[in-house]
Amino acid sequence: MPSNSGQSIDTITEGGRVTQVGEGQDADESTPPVMTFGAPQTGEILAERYELVQHINNDSAGRLVWRGVDVVLRRPVAVVMRYPGGDSATEMLQAAVAASRVVHPNLAGVYDAIDEAERAYVVREWVDGRSLRDLVADGPLDTWRATAVGNAIASALAAVHATGMVHGNVHPGTVMISDDGRVVLADARTDGADSQETDVRAVGGVLYYALTGHWPHTEAPLRGATAGHGRAAIADAVRDANGVLAAPRQVRAGVPAYLDDLTMDLLDTNVAPPSSDVLAAELARLDVPAEDDYLDNSGPLRFAAEPGEEPSPLAAAGGRKVALGIAGLLAVALIGLLIGISTLGDNDDDPQTDPVAAPSTSAPVSEEPPTPKIRNLKISNARIIDPDSRNRSEVRDAEKVFDGDRDEGWSTETYPRSNFGGLKRGMGVWIDLGGEHTVKSVQVNLSTPGASAELLTGTIDGPSDKAGDEQVLTAYLKSRIGQPFEEHDGTTMTFNGFDADQKYRYLLFWITELPSNGNGFKVGVQEITVQGS
Numbered sequence: 188m189p190s191n192s193g194q195s196i197d198t199i200t201e202g203g204r205v206t207q208v209g210e211g212q213d214a215d216e217s218t219p220p221v222m223t224f225g226a227p228q229t230g231e232i233l234a235e236r237y238e239l240v241q242h243i244n245n246d247s248a249g250r251l252v253w254r255g256v257d258v259v260l261r262r263p264v265a266v267v268m269r270y271p272g273g274d275s276a277t278e279m280l281q282a283a284v285a286a287s288r289v290v291h292p293n294l295a296g297v298y299d300a301i302d303e304a305e306r307a308y309v310v311r312e313w314v315d316g317r318s319l320r321d322l323v324a325d326g327p328l329d330t331w332r333a334t335a336v337g338n339a340i341a342s343a344l345a346a347v348h349a350t351g352m353v354h355g356n357v358h359p360g361t362v363m364i365s366d367d368g369r370v371v372l373a374d375a376r377t378d379g380a381d382s383q384e385t386d387v388r389a390v391g392g393v394l395y396y397a398l399t400g401h402w403p404h405t406e407a408p409l410r411g412a413t414a415g416h417g418r419a420a421i422a423d424a425v426r427d428a429n430g431v432l433a434a435p436r437q438v439r440a441g442v443p444a445y446l447d448d449l450t451m452d453l454l455d456t457n458v459a460p461p462s463s464d465v466l467a468a469e470l471a472r473l474d475v476p477a478e479d480d481y482l483d484n485s486g487p488l489r490f491a492a493e494p495g496e497e498p499s500p501l502a503a504a505g506g507r508k509v510a511l512g513i514a515g516l517l518a519v520a521l522i523g524l525l526i527g528i529s530t531l532g533d534n535d536d537d538p539q540t541d542p543v544a545a546p547s548t549s550a551p552v553s554e555e556p557p558t559p560k561i562r563n564l565k566i567s568n569a570r571i572i573d574p575d576s577r578n579r580s581e582v583r584d585a586e587k588v589f590d591g592d593r594d595e596g597w598s599t600e601t602y603p604r605s606n607f608g609g610l611k612r613g614m615g616v617w618i619d620l621g622g623e624h625t626v627k628s629v630q631v632n633l634s635t636p637g638a639s640a641e642l643l644t645g646t647i648d649g650p651s652d653k654a655g656d657e658q659v660l661t662a663y664l665k666s667r668i669g670q671p672f673e674e675h676d677g678t679t680m681t682f683n684g685f686d687a688d689q690k691y692r693y694l695l696f697w698i699t700e701l702p703s704n705g706n707g708f709k710v711g712v713q714e715i716t717v718q719g720s
Contacts, residue, residue: 227251227268232258234301237266237310250279254313257298263313264298272307278376283309285352286375288636290672291681293343295363295373311373315366319393320359323400330443333397336362338470339370341390342628345464346681347375348383349630355381357389358404359396387460391453394446399438401425403454446473468561468718471627564717567621571597572695574656575611582651588616588715593632598711605701605708615697616712617659619648623690626719628683629668634711635678637702641671642682643695663695671699691719 232238233255241254253266269276283300290296299310319336322328328336340362347354355376363371395403401424425433434451435442449469452458461469566589571582584597597616602608620626629642645663649655669684685691696715701708 227253233266233308233310234299237264237299239266255310257310263315264310265295265313266308266310268306268308270306272302272304276302276307279309280307282355282375283311289346289350289352289679291343291346291679292669292683293339293370293372294346295371312371314363314369314371314373316364316369316371318360319362319364319397322364323359323397327400327439328397330398330441330446333394334446334470334473336364336370336397337390337394338467338473340372340393341387341463341467341470342683343372344383344386344390345462345467346630346679348386348463350679353381353383354386357386357393359393359402362393383463384460387463387466388453388456390463390466391450391460394450395424395435395454398435398442398446398450399424401438403432464718468627471561561627561718561720564620564624564626564719566618566715566717568619569715570617570651572615572617572656572659572697573611574653574660575607576653576656577610579652581614585616588712589618591714593713596632596634596711596713598634599698599701599709601704601707601709602701603707605703606699607701608708612660613697613699615643615660615695616715617693617695618715618717620692620694620717623692624717624719625687625689626685626691626694626717628681628685628718629694629696630716630718631680631682631696632713632715633678633680634713635702635704635709638698638710639672639700640680640696640698642668643697644668644691645693645695648693659695660697663693663697668694685719 227233227239227242229239229241236257236259238256238258239253240256243252243254245251251268251270253268255264255266256262257264267279269279280300280302283297286294287297287300295314296312297309298312301308301310327333340357344354344357352375354372356374357372361372361374363373365371392403395401401422403424425438427433432451432454434447436444436447453460453466460466569585569588571585573579573582576582581600587596599607599614602610607613631640643663644666645659647659647662649658668682672680694717696712698710701710
């Protein structure tokens, strides 16, 4: 399965790479084997489909982790097995089923979940790379790479939370960095011990760990692991005599003040955390590669001063004082404006030659416009693209894909085979944003899991007929957003491979394979949501 595009970090998996699957913590070296009798063997084929290739490790939750191969689709998979099955494996299987409903490039895809009574196993996407835990063991990440990791995880959680679910297991052992730099979150839990808020606060823990190499949650160093013992060991955060957590800037020089305050706010239970989508948008704004030896984001908040330059007042104030800093700057600007008006009204001389009046107009209040906020963009129009239609019976109800009601939408007719019965190359939903926008992501909610689709873009708006649909499809196939989604088990697709320097108006959600609905093959598009500015 081709990897989906999503937030990633560049070339940080070099040196001592270890292939893992990121399903939580390794068991302590002294932990006895999970079982001996009837243990799986290399070459064994599960469910007549998944061949076991290599035993990777036993994790601290009592699961055996294997690398395998799907012999039908000929792709590598991770097989996470638990003995026994039945009630003992209920939480693992329920978590897998829940995770399979959400498809996102920064979430590990779940392919199968099987209970054989004496054992149960989950089959999911194989990720070649290293866990964040092992990566940071070689040294903390630089600022912008740590921000990119946080951005990716927050984006993945936003997709999970949009469905009303919780991940419940965000920590350095479940965050994977693939060889191509993709950031992947794995191993969701559904034991009811966590909430969306604890997911968001865990992003603060991941940021803290990436920046410092220390884990700030001593009450649960890593779920199921004991800090300081065996291979699961991870360094606890630095604290003062009263147990107060040291900020990243106190542990490591060069951490930007705003990122430092954001991280500490996420960890502070007295500060209400933002929602995961708001956090993702904020981290996306800050996810800018460093140039030279300092990091300066593109918005009004400067991360750090250039060598020899004083930091801006807003950056020095820090994240917790941003509102106060803005109010202070506005007050100064207002006073300056009033002084300027008063001077102009009381003096008939040319202000250009007045030594007192000149300074009041010499410096602008702000040199850069504020960064636009990420929001839901309004879809002004939609229509169905059906270039291979024999009639136009399926092009109605396109307006229902953006009416805000997920209970109704547009759907295809029922076909005898998944490839539209061999009658069509596909069908799609074309949307018009009413003008050019910077787009961050597109989320599509489907009626049935198992469809295959991709997101396309273009600049033409053809007429609503077969010829016009063919014109649109031909032009838009030249511009894909990220990677196409292959077969999956989720009802939510999220596309976020947009170029930040490009403006978009027209998008095409193009469906290539239909899922089974029991009586044939059919899918409905319930709602399309576009985020951007």
